[in-house]
Amino acid sequence: MKVPGKLLRAVALTALPVCLFTLQPDWANAESPSKMPDTVTANGYHRKWWKEAVVYQIYPRSFQDSNGDGIGDLKGITSRLDYIQRLGVNVIWLSPHYDSPNADNGYDIRDYRKVMAEFGTMEDFDALLKGIKQRHMKLILDLVVNHSSDEHRWFVESRKAKDNPFRDYYIWKPAKDGKEPGAPGSEPNNWTSFFSGSAWKLDPATGEYYLHLFAEKQPDLNWENPKLRAEVYDLMKFWLDKGVDGFRMDVIPFISKNQSFPDLTPAQLEHPEFTYAMGPRLHEYLQEMNRNVLSKYDVMTVGEAFGVTLDQTPSLIDERRNELNLVFNFSAVRLDQDHGTWRQWTLPELKAIYAQQDQKLDVHSWNSIFLSNHDNPRPVSSFGDDSAAFRVPSAKLIATMLFTLKGTPFVYQGDELGMTNYPFKAIEDFNDIAVINAWKAKVVTGKVSKDEFLENIRRTSRDNARTPMQWDASSNAGFTTGAKPWLAVNPNYKDVNAAQETADAHSVYNYYRRMIEVRRGAPALIYGDFKDLDPAHASVFAYTRTLGAASYLVVLNFSGTPIEYVLPAGVKAGHLAIGNLERNAKDSGDSGSTLHLAPWEARVYRQ
Ligand code: TEU
Numbered sequence: 193m194k195v196p197g198k199l200l201r202a203v204a205l206t207a208l209p210v211c212l213f214t215l216q217p218d219w220a221n222a223e224s225p226s227k228m229p230d231t232v233t234a235n236g237y238h239r240k241w242w243k244e245a246v247v248y249q250i251y252p253r254s255f256q257d258s259n260g261d262g263i264g265d266l267k268g269i270t271s272r273l274d275y276i277q278r279l280g281v282n283v284i285w286l287s288p289h290y291d292s293p294n295a296d297n298g299y300d301i302r303d304y305r306k307v308m309a310e311f312g313t314m315e316d317f318d319a320l321l322k323g324i325k326q327r328h329m330k331l332i333l334d335l336v337v338n339h340s341s342d343e344h345r346w347f348v349e350s351r352k353a354k355d356n357p358f359r360d361y362y363i364w365k366p367a368k369d370g371k372e373p374g375a376p377g378s379e380p381n382n383w384t385s386f387f388s389g390s391a392w393k394l395d396p397a398t399g400e401y402y403l404h405l406f407a408e409k410q411p412d413l414n415w416e417n418p419k420l421r422a423e424v425y426d427l428m429k430f431w432l433d434k435g436v437d438g439f440r441m442d443v444i445p446f447i448s449k450n451q452s453f454p455d456l457t458p459a460q461l462e463h464p465e466f467t468y469a470m471g472p473r474l475h476e477y478l479q480e481m482n483r484n485v486l487s488k489y490d491v492m493t494v495g496e497a498f499g500v501t502l503d504q505t506p507s508l509i510d511e512r513r514n515e516l517n518l519v520f521n522f523s524a525v526r527l528d529q530d531h532g533t534w535r536q537w538t539l540p541e542l543k544a545i546y547a548q549q550d551q552k553l554d555v556h557s558w559n560s561i562f563l564s565n566h567d568n569p570r571p572v573s574s575f576g577d578d579s580a581a582f583r584v585p586s587a588k589l590i591a592t593m594l595f596t597l598k599g600t601p602f603v604y605q606g607d608e609l610g611m612t613n614y615p616f617k618a619i620e621d622f623n624d625i626a627v628i629n630a631w632k633a634k635v636v637t638g639k640v641s642k643d644e645f646l647e648n649i650r651r652t653s654r655d656n657a658r659t660p661m662q663w664d665a666s667s668n669a670g671f672t673t674g675a676k677p678w679l680a681v682n683p684n685y686k687d688v689n690a691a692q693e694t695a696d697a698h699s700v701y702n703y704y705r706r707m708i709e710v711r712r713g714a715p716a717l718i719y720g721d722f723k724d725l726d727p728a729h730a731s732v733f734a735y736t737r738t739l740g741a742a743s744y745l746v747v748l749n750f751s752g753t754p755i756e757y758v759l760p761a762g763v764k765a766g767h768l769a770i771g772n773l774e775r776n777a778k779d780s781g782d783s784g785s786t787l788h789l790a791p792w793e794a795r796v797y798r799q
């Protein structure tokens with residue numbers, strides 16, 4: 193059951209006292225961010241709308257079903273635009289909405305110019321885009337062009353014969369050293385797929401192997417072929433000409449392959465992404481794409497930088513190079529995993545990642561800040577504490593960090609409600625091809641015990657993020673009116689849902705909203721210099737953001753224990769701009785430079 197947007201808005205407005213401090217920078221309320229003057233900040237950043245934006249990611253399959261088939265769809269998203277707008281975000285990133293047989297939930301595209309039938313029609317897409325524009329938001333699409341579906345017309349042709357005109361749209365190789373195709377070890381090299389097993393699949397029609405770094409149904413496209421590149425640029429223009437505002441580019445650092453296709457060493461095989469990424473012609477391709485397409489529009493581009501180190505990052509995003517605007521580096525989001533296995537992370541490690549990100553990028557580079565997406569567990573479960581006692585404050589603490597670090601923040605659907613990981617019990621509870629394939633490769637072969645596998649996967653699985661959005665306390669959380677959603681709803685939906693949280697002034701949702709508003713009004717929180725005041729502290733993350741005369745101090749207690757925190761010499765707390773316990777500084781019993789931080793307390797001071 194849906195709650196009418198108007199009603200929700202009325203509830204939210206009355207329940208939320210307007211108690212925000214307002215800084216009035218000259219550009220705070222720029223009507224159209226893209227029209228703002230391209231000025232330079234006091235510390236040397238070129239102002240851009242995409243640096244000042246807050247992005248909200250939608251995974252369409254799990255957001256809102258409009259026709260009761262248990263699958264989220266475009267009409268469903270359109271019906272929720274008021275909710276998204278009220279949060280205060282400026283840009284929506286839509287995970288793939290294209291025609292797909294869904295081997296990997298839309299990341300296997302069959303037709304780049306068609307809308308997935310389950311999600312609706314092109315008319316539905318146009319209505320969605322129109323609704324987004326009417327609300328002064330922007331839309332970026334997922335561009336998945338490292339690979340396509342094996343059901344794409346290009347691949348259907350390509351696999352037919354060695355002399356087919358589409359053969360070179362993909363990467364085909366004969367068996368190794370003249371071995372018998374299909375015999376064990378005759379794959380062209382030892383590259384592995386991220387979804388288990390060899391990255392090569394023998395195709396009987398021609399007796400050759402094709403490369404697939406992901407699922408067998410996701411053959412890698414051959415970017416060496418200029419015809420393929422022209423096709424990609426054309427399809428990008430197709431969507432940009434409709435008025436979309438840019439792209440999130442799926443595993444874009446993988447598009448250029450080392451043409452000698454060398455075997456990986458055992459060490460490289462531990463983390464093959466670092467060898468697959470940053471191939472020899474990557475910069476050439478991105479610059480060509482920029483010249484032919486991107487430079488002709490006012491757009492935002494975010495590359496998924498899987499396998500890219502922080503040292504390599506400026507080469508992709510330095511604005512003088514004309515490649516991408518931002519990337520997603522994986523070090524923070526995957527801090528609690530090693531080789532796909534859960535590990536205990538520490539706060540100094542997390543702080544070091546952000547400090548390095550800051551040091552390695554100069555004023556010509558700008559990056560993203562994110563702790564979740566559709567490929568990662570819920571941040572309140574990984575980086576906070578999702579127990580009943582601390583779910584709310586720790587989700588708010590994470591938001592405080594997300595919106596006060598230097599970079600464009602990305603919010604994944606449901607994180608603004610403090611949605612948590614799912615209590616997976618059995619392999620049948622999972623849908624993700626990554627999990628199903630790993631189960632076959634590890635458990636079915638007897639390499640790993642069932643319990644060990646499940647214990648790990650319940651913490652690391654991508655399906656944690658993919659359970660349906662929790663809209664209200666009605667059945668299936670208001671996600672679908674049908675009997676069965678495609679993936680089960682988290683059983684905590686009666687307590688954690690949008691209807692309840694939009695009406696509660698102290699909810700995670702309303703804290704996100706206020707935090708976004710504070711950030712929007714404070715240029716120092718967007719562009720300001722970052723300084724970690726105490727890199728070694730085991731549970732407190734304390735940093736300043738300074739721009740000209742304006743300075744903010746952020747203090748985060750990343751633990752379930754109260755802490756007396758003594759500010760470093762010379763640092764004063766100042767005026768509390770926002771805090772996740774919504775109390776006055778005097779209520780906390782602070783004295784001088786000693787802060788009495790409650791468990792998971794987060795504070796932002798204007799100094
Ligand atoms: O993900 C890139 C990627 O390789 C990882 O984040 C991935 O989740 C992990 O390796 C799985 O074990 C992108 C998309 O975001 C993801 O959803 C797709 O499955 C993948 O590319 C292939 O398109």
Ligand code: CA
Binds near residue numbers: 258259263264265310
């Ligand atoms: Ca549907």
